[in-house]
Amino acid sequence: MFAKFIYLEWKSFTRSASFASSVALKILMGLLVLYFTVLFLAMGVGAFYILKKMQLDPLMTVNKFLIYYFVLDLIVRLMLQAIPVMNIRPLLTMTFKRPTIVHFSLGKTALSFFNVTHAFFFLPFSIVLLYEGYDPLSVILWSTSMFALVYCNNFLNILLNNKDNLLAVFIAIALILAGCQYYKLFDITNYALPFFEALFHTKWVFIFPVLVLAGLYYWTFNYLKGDLYLDAGLTIKKDIAKTENLTWLNQFGTLGTFLKNDIKLIKRNKRSKTTVGASILFLFYGLIFFNNPTQPEVMHIFAGIFVSGGFLFTFGQFVPSWDSSYYQLMMTQNIPYRGYLNSKWWLVVIATVISTILASFYLYFGWKIYLTIVAGAIYNIGVNSHLVLLGGAFTKTPIDLSMSKGAFGDKKSFNVNTMLLTLPKLFLPVLLYWLGSYLMNPKLGLAFVALAGVLGFMFRNVVFSMIEKIYKKEKYKTIEAYKQKA
Amino acid sequence: MIQVNNLTKKYNDTAVLNIESLEIPKGQSLGLVGNNGAGKTTFFSLLLDLIQPSTGNILNNGIQVNTSEDWKPFTASFLDESFLIGYLTPEEYFYFIGDLRGQNKADVDVLLAQHEEFFNGEILKNKKYLRDLSKGNQKKVGIIATLIGNPEVIILDEPFANLDPTTVNRLKKIIKELADNPNVTVLVSSHDLQHTVEVCDRIVALNKGELVKDMLTSKETLQELELFFAV
Known part of the structure; x- marks a missing residue:
């Protein structure tokens, strides 16, 4: 079954409009991708040394601001990451079991650009940590937790995507938190820091993000499975029209x-x-x-x-x-x-x-x-x-x-x-x-x-x-x- | 009104349309029938200067369509959904077309009121943009929009497709009324032989780009056509 899905995906990927462009353009695009990859890698590697140069503890500084990192990530996702449900419409009446379809669509979101980009920061950063002699097991557990959190955001986005106004709420929360921190009224990072630090220093804390991720996956799975109808989750949103004469x-x-x-x-x-x-x-x-x-x-x-x-x-x-x-x-x-x-x-x-x-x-x-x-x-x-x-x-x-x-x-x-x-x-x-x-x-x-x-x-x-x-x-x-x- | 001279359209040496001569007098209603790929839409596209002929030309009221744009004021057409502006409400669309054809809001409103039955309460004041209407309702909007501004030539591609039986009958009535008007030349294409025969004075059948039948409608027309398209 999955082989069939992958075949369809491959076709849709290779036949997408951006691939149909000329060879010269492909080369140009390739160079651009390479450029950005190198740039991100340099950022991941460089972050450690730059922070160190600024007389800060690199890992602790990163941990301190991770809360903002993940909130911003969620906001960006809500704004831009589309959930890939539309292209399952033609599959509904074929001999696929519904759970298979849902597992596949969820699996597909895992490969999304919005998840992969994080690897460009966390992977080199973790490798530098290892290189600098941090405890290997802790580093591995920490980066596992980071990816678990990234994927938590991925599934949260799916769950929250159809709710109106949530985006505004999240942006408001982020702004209020940042504002309070700037004016030294209330510093959220003081509360978030111990948690992220614990992910590194305490061997079993990483269980939490992983469990949350598993729970979110299960929840999203059920949510989508129950919603796999043309008049439920697969509807195209219609706007209420107003005639304007101007x-x-x-x-x-x-x-x-x-x-x-x-x-x-x-x-x-x-x-x-x-x-x-x-x-x-x-x-x-x-x-x-x-x-x-x-x-x-x-x-x-x-x-x-x-x-x-x-x-x-x-x-x-x-x-x-x-x-x-x-x-x-x-x-x-x-x-x-x-x-x-x-x-x-x-x-x-x-x-x-x-x-x-x-x-x-x-x-x-x-x-x-x-x-x-x-x-x-x-x-x-x-x-x-x-x-x-x-x-x-x-x-x-x-x-x-x-x-x-x-x-x-x-x-x-x-x-x-x-x-x-x-x-x-x-x-x-x-x-x-x-x-x-x-x-x-x-x-x-x-x-x-x-x-x-x-x-x-x-x-x-x-x-x-x-x-x-x-x-x-x-x-x-x-x-x-x-x-x-x- | 419309004169076709040695018209051919070729794509990579494959001729998709080849009409040596066809003349449609003013006031006639012409039905164009044929299977998929017969060249019906190609012919209409050529008539509307949406594609270029390989050879020959079409004159619309004496104006060669691919050299002058002067045929546009008296010609109205609806080929497919690409003639609709998806983000407008039906009313806005009608007024837009009205503006282009020199009709004010009141003129358009009078026309819309005449066709309220045709709309069946599903079009006007429904708080929907055209892009969110069903295929059939979109078609209703497109067809009525061609009537705005009393055009002398009306071109409809597959107007009966996607419509419910009641609406088809109402549409037939509208087209018949147009056909009875000696100032209006109507061109309709369809797969449905019976509908076409019922509303048109003259039937032209195309097959693989060639004009294979051309007859004035009589009692025997439908039978003859059915025989021709029989398997």
């Missing part, structure tokens, strides 16, 4: 029609919500660069572009893929391409303006910094907004709106054309800024960047006609691509 947008004519639709698109889909959430993070990108003497000044404009361009880069780069699931409708309706592109352009521009206003907190760093951001915003509106739409003509990855995955970049949407387009998007302003600073002073540099934006804006109509032509040329290929899995 009539105030009617005054903008066709543009308003599309904007209405785009606002609903963003509000009602997981993927777009995550994307917009990510774009807010861009607002804080400047904090790395401004008032940071280790960064060359010419990079300020780089930050300026990013601060206001979060939405442009995260949302804009997937136009028109956002409409991929109903692209055929768009192509047969009474819509001129230009109107469609125009509405997307306005959406990006409005978001850029809002970001620029929100970024006014950078005024705290001085007028010059904020001017950099404004210049970046002008460049974004005048030049980058067009480039992003142009890149969209070559982006042929359908977007599954209901998935939050891939919001931080899609491997398949990498292609030579979009890569080349990032050059003018990011490096041209840096070059202009450098040129101005070199000729006179940074102010001229900013003026150059802003001027490029204004010029782009002035030639908007010409540029739009060009982009429209390219979209028309790519139309059939795009429809074809979106049909693959829309």
Whole structure:
């Protein structure tokens, strides 16, 4: 029986979209994976020596903060780790016994990325402990307990996944605990530390996490087994819909029609919500660069572009893929391409303006910094907004709106054309800024960047006609691509 | 209204559609029948400029569809769920299409009221997004949306599939009414010979991309078709 399951899993793994990419991309991905593996290993190994250098007892310090480690882990899981129940639907009516199906799905979660990553920290750390002459048996018992706790979180996540608001509760607990600790009101680590220390020093304490894990497995097993019905655990959650007319947008004519639709698109889909959430993070990108003497000044404009361009880069780069699931409708309706592109352009521009206003907190760093951001915003509106739409003509990855995955970049949407387009998007302003600073002073540099934006804006109509032509040329290929899995 | 000239569509040298000539006069209702892979959807996709012809062309009211977009204002179509916007409620979807076709909210509401029976109380004000509706109900939304804005050409791919018997009868009534309107040209494809014969003035049968039968509907049509598709 299990062999059949493993066969299915293997097929789903090797035939997943990320494997269907080109060889060059596979090599690139391989290198990335290798890079991160080395990075994590270095962290696991390095943690011991860094803590030691800071005159702290490495093991005790780690034990002290493990409580936060596991709470954060649970929060991250609740946010991101999906429980793999959906793909058991077709198996229900086949000659598999229900317990077998449940055991298998639970076993599958054990191999999840969210569990494996912990090994990258705990394994090297344990090995360093052994190397440094800590008692081998204690180290083994301690790391066993750690993995038991990691898996406790894994099953807790399954049990808690369908409960609403729990995430908020956990985040609140974590924040309150951290706050109390920071203001020295109450220190949870003082209570957690003896337990984690005991896992190492007392030989039998490791029994607790292992027993808890066994109990949780049993509980999860029964929970899932009883829930293995299409109308129970296997339902797809349906939202209660509310009709919104957004009539105030009617005054903008066709543009308003599309904007209405785009606002609903963003509000009602997981993927777009995550994307917009990510774009807010861009607002804080400047904090790395401004008032940071280790960064060359010419990079300020780089930050300026990013601060206001979060939405442009995260949302804009997937136009028109956002409409991929109903692209055929768009192509047969009474819509001129230009109107469609125009509405997307306005959406990006409005978001850029809002970001620029929100970024006014950078005024705290001085007028010059904020001017950099404004210049970046002008460049974004005048030049980058067009480039992003142009890149969209070559982006042929359908977007599954209901998935939050891939919001931080899609491997398949990498292609030579979009890569080349990032050059003018990011490096041209840096070059202009450098040129101005070199000729006179940074102010001229900013003026150059802003001027490029204004010029782009002035030639908007010409540029739009060009982009429209390219979209028309790519139309059939795009429809074809979106049909693959829309 | 619609004129097809030497139209072929090939994928890697395999011809999936080959229609030398077909003319559909204004006001006619045409039923397209054929087995899976006969080329029905391919023909509609070509007619809507969703795929490119290998040779030949289609004129819709004198406008060549793959060179000009001017056929869009008077042509409405529903091929499959990819014509629906999943995150909208049915009402929002209707108003969206209405906006695109120059109909205001009141116009759309009048049309929806006419088809309340067809919706059977399962569509409007149900607090559901289109993506959460059943296949049949999604189809109802898609079909009625094609009627918004009094289009002159209406294209429906497999409209009878996935619908319950009552709704099929109501849909037949709607299509018949459209067929009786001398300004509206209707194109319907189906696997179901009987339904098609009942609502269409003319039946065209496709087989492996070739036009094999073309007849005006009469008493004997159904029999003839059944004989043709008999095993």
